[in-house]
Amino acid sequence: xxxxxxxxxxxxxxxxxxxxxxxxxxxxxxxxxxxxxxxxxxxxxxxxxxxxxxxxxxxxxxxxxxxxxxxxxxxxxxxxxxxxxxxxxxxxxxxxxxxxxxxxxxxxxxxxxxxxxxxxxxxxxxxxxxxxxxxxxxxxxxxxxxxxxxxxxxxxxxxxxxxxxxxxxxxxxxxxxxxxxxxxxxxxxxxxxxxxxxxxxxxxxxxxxxxxxxxxxxxxxxxxxxxxxxxxxxxxxxxxxxxxxxxxxxxxxxxxxxxxxxxxxxxxxxxxxxxxxxxxxxxxxxxxxxxxxxxxxxxxxxxxxxxxxxxxxxxxxxxxxxxxxxxxxxxxxxxxxxxxxxxxxxxxxxxxxxxxxxxxxxxxxxxxxxxxxxxxxxxxxxxxxxxxxxxxxxxxxxxxxxxxxxxxxxxxxxxxxxxxxxxxxxxxxxxxxxxxxxxxxxxxxxxxxxxxxxxxxxxxxxxxxxxxxxxxxxxxxxxxxxxxxxxxxxxxxxxxxxxxxxxxxxxxxxxxxxxxxxxxxxxxxxxxxxxxxxxxxxxxxxxxxxxxxxxxxxxxxxxxxxxxxxxxxxxxxxxxxxxxxxxxxxxxxxxxxxxxxxxxxxxxxxxxxxxxxxxxxxxxxxxxxxxxxxxxxxxxxxxxxxxxxxxxxxxxxxxxxxxxxxxxxxxxxxxxxxxxxxxxxxxxxxxx
DNA sequence: CAGACGACATTTTTT
DNA sequence: ATGTCGTCTG
Numbered sequence: 001x002x003x004x005x006x007x008x009x010x011x012x013x014x015x016x017x018x019x020x021x022x023x024x025x026x027x028x029x030x031x032x033x034x035x036x037x038x039x040x041x042x043x044x045x046x047x048x049x050x051x052x053x054x055x056x057x058x059x060x061x062x063x064x065x066x067x068x069x070x071x072x073x074x075x076x077x078x079x080x081x082x083x084x085x086x087x088x089x090x091x092x093x094x095x096x097x098x099x100x101x102x103x104x105x106x107x108x109x110x111x112x113x114x115x116x117x118x119x120x121x122x123x124x125x126x127x128x129x130x131x132x133x134x135x136x137x138x139x140x141x142x143x144x145x146x147x148x149x150x151x152x153x154x155x156x157x158x159x160x161x162x163x164x165x166x167x168x169x170x171x172x173x174x175x176x177x178x179x180x181x182x183x184x185x186x187x188x189x190x191x192x193x194x195x196x197x198x199x200x201x202x203x204x205x206x207x208x209x210x211x212x213x214x215x216x217x218x219x220x221x222x223x224x225x226x227x228x229x230x231x232x233x234x235x236x237x238x239x240x241x242x243x244x245x246x247x248x249x250x251x252x253x254x255x256x257x258x259x260x261x262x263x264x265x266x267x268x269x270x271x272x273x274x275x276x277x278x279x280x281x282x283x284x285x286x287x288x289x290x291x292x293x294x295x296x297x298x299x300x301x302x303x304x305x306x307x308x309x310x311x312x313x314x315x316x317x318x319x320x321x322x323x324x325x326x327x328x329x330x331x332x333x334x335x336x337x338x339x340x341x342x343x344x345x346x347x348x349x350x351x352x353x354x355x356x357x358x359x360x361x362x363x364x365x366x367x368x369x370x371x372x373x374x375x376x377x378x379x380x381x382x383x384x385x386x387x388x389x390x391x392x393x394x395x396x397x398x399x400x401x402x403x404x405x406x407x408x409x410x411x412x413x414x415x416x417x418x419x420x421x422x423x424x425x426x427x428x429x430x431x432x433x434x435x436x437x438x439x440x441x442x443x444x445x446x447x448x449x450x451x452x453x454x455x456x457x458x459x460x461x462x463x464x465x466x467x468x469x470x471x472x473x474x475x476x477x478x479x480x481x482x483x484x485x486x487x488x489x490x491x492x493x494x495x496x497x498x499x500x501x502x503x504x505x506x507x508x509x510x511x512x513x514x515x516x517x518x519x520x521x522x523x524x525x526x527x528x529x530x531x532x533x534x535x536x537x538x539x540x541x542x543x544x545x546x547x548x549x550x551x552x553x554x555x556x557x558x559x560x561x562x563x564x565x566x567x568x569x570x571x572x573x574x575x576x577x578x579x580x581x582x583x584x585x586x587x588x589x590x591x592x593x594x595x596x597x598x599x600x601x602x603x604x605x606x607x608x609x610x611x612x613x614x615x616x617x618x619x620x621x622x623x624x625x626x627x628x629x630x631x632x633x634x635x636x637x638x639x640x641x642x643x644x645x646x647x648x649x650x651x652x653x654x655x656x657x658x659x660x661x662x663x664x665x666x667x668x669x670x671x672x673x674x675x676x677x678x679x680x681x682x683x684x685x686x687x688x
Numbered sequence: 689c690a691g692a693c694g695a696c697a698t699t700t701t702t703t
Numbered sequence: 704a705t706g707t708c709g710t711c712t713g
Contacts, residue, residue, distance in 0.1 A: 447690045575701045
């Protein structure tokens with residue numbers, strides 16, 4: 001007998017929180033200012049909160065969750081989309097502590113993670129294998145390489161774009177929702193004559209993903225969007241459940257994500273976006289700060305609330321940051337002010353003779369601050385590029401200052417971790433062609449071609465672990481059999497996961513030593529730490545999904561593992577510092593060409609984005625702010641670096657200059673001597 | 689066809 | 704400093 005589904009409309013009348021009856025609003029009123037309070041209590045309809053840096057954006061979201069839960073809304077009816085999982089968890093823990101433990105159970109996470117969850121659930125609705133594989137960026141590049149080679153473009157043209165360029169072109173087109181031709185024309189004019197071939201690669205890549213059930217990051221969003229657009233019953237089911245949808249960092253969403261927000265909130269229409277157009281720093285990922293301006297157009301009758309009172313920074317810091325954002329060509333109407341932190345120390349601009357001096361200055365200043373009782377975890381060093389801190393890291397290690405670094409290479413992107421994870425992937429999904437490809441090439445005598453041939457066999461083999469039935473040369477049959485038997489045995493019993501991993505590590509270790517003989521011990525330590533992460537998981541599926549969707553910073557893992565007592569100092573890229581704050585912030589390498597990045601120079605739009613990036617960095621500081629750059633930079637040849645053009649445009653009254661003088665080499669002062677800083681006592685061990 | 693070696697270019701930021 | 708490409712050898 002055929003069964004039909006009858007969809008009931010959301011029953012608002014009966015589910016409605018008994019308006020504010022059970023909620024003690026005084027608690028909220030006393031903790032929030034008027035604008036924040038309004039944002040928290042405006043629960044119905046569309047709401048846009050334009051929140052300047054440090055104006056209590058997170059607090060507002062946190063309290064809003066608390067308020068909804070205390071009003072009787074069930075946790076599974078609230079969705080909070082954030083930029084990182086870290087951000088979501090922090091908010092939920094906070095909400096749980098002041099309001100109700102149920103706060104911890106609301107739906108949420110990143111767009112990608114939430115999309116992933118829904119797609120697993122509804123995969124069958126869009127002809128997607130339930131055990132589809134999520135490709136991280138490296139996987140995506142490797143896949144593109146496979147189709148590129150299959151198309152023969154690897155030898156044909158000398159200057160054919162490389163796999164990561166191809167990946168970027170394709171991804172940019174998706175994220176900005178523009179044709180690939182346009183991306184090439186705008187950003188990669190040198191490849192314009194090859195447009196047709198690039199399009200062929202893009203098509204082949206899409207087909208390859210579809211036949212092999214592979215989804216890259218962009219697919220997670222676009223597949224969900226397509227599903228919600230075309231399957232109205234699914235959309236209705238999902239959106240009915242989501243009575244309240246909240247989106248953090250809306251200025252960094254792209255068009256696809258904006259569409260998703262609309263689709264997810266299409267039944268109830270209770271959607272809140274929080275963001276700051278002045279802090280939009282992800283245009284390279286398709287984000288457009290104009291999205292936030294378009295929000296009211298997309299959702300008619302949007303109520304707009306502005307948060308402009310800053311609680312984070314001192315008046316001196318705010319004056320400087322306000323002047324920075326005023327340099328933007330596209331102006332923003334924002335006027336941050338402070339009532340509670342008047343005055344303060346002038347921010348300092350530090351011209352260090354070279355990078356070594358810069359590092360010594362920072363290390364020494366941090367030690368002084370610690371003496372004064374500022375905890376290390378209240379201090380951060382920020383930089384434009386992850387590698388800008390290498391010299392400083394050496395200095396910090398030398399002085400035994402513990403630090404955690406965020407940004408830069410992700411643990412799963414390191415080749416040896418990727419190798420190891422591939423074994424796990426093959427256990428999870430024996431048809432994971434990409435993972436097979438990787439681990440097969442680790443065997444002696446198997447190169448790209450043989451690996452590809454074997455992968456083709458695996459695709460249809462009745463038992464992919466049973467290589468005896470494959471038609472392979474005896475040269476490597478033994479090695480294959482050994483691998484196959486190991487995997488077959490492990491797949492019989494996947495728990496405990498940590499035991500499986502240890503067995504695999506034993507198998508992989510000799511390969512690792514052979515392949516990376518130059519630095520295998522460092523890599524072995526990485527793997528050891530990685531097993532520590534694995535130990536927290538019981539489900540292989542969850543582990544693999546988390547690795548793809550919430551990549552862990554390699555060095556963060558490394559340092560966390562070695563930390564003992566003192567809570568560490570933070571080193572972070574500006575991008576990874578979003579939403580965070582510290583008592584003291586150092587921003588290093590503020591050079592023209594670094595920030596603004598030399599790749600951004602030329603276009604007003606990208607220069608503005610670099611300026612916003614600087615703005616984000618400076619607005620992280622609560623009390624002390626140091627901006628530094630080396631005068632002499634090292635490269636193939638040493639050269640004179642120019643301070644960032646943004647610094648040169650700052651009014652001189654808003655900062656003080658700091659000149660570093662080595663205590664051993666007292667130099668004659670040229671003009672009025674700025675404040676001097678004494679170098680460390682133990683400088684005798686420095687190479688001067 | 690695998691693997692080693694040398695030339696060459698190439699360097700953001702992240703889910 | 705690193706990865707990628709082409710070329711050569713076995």
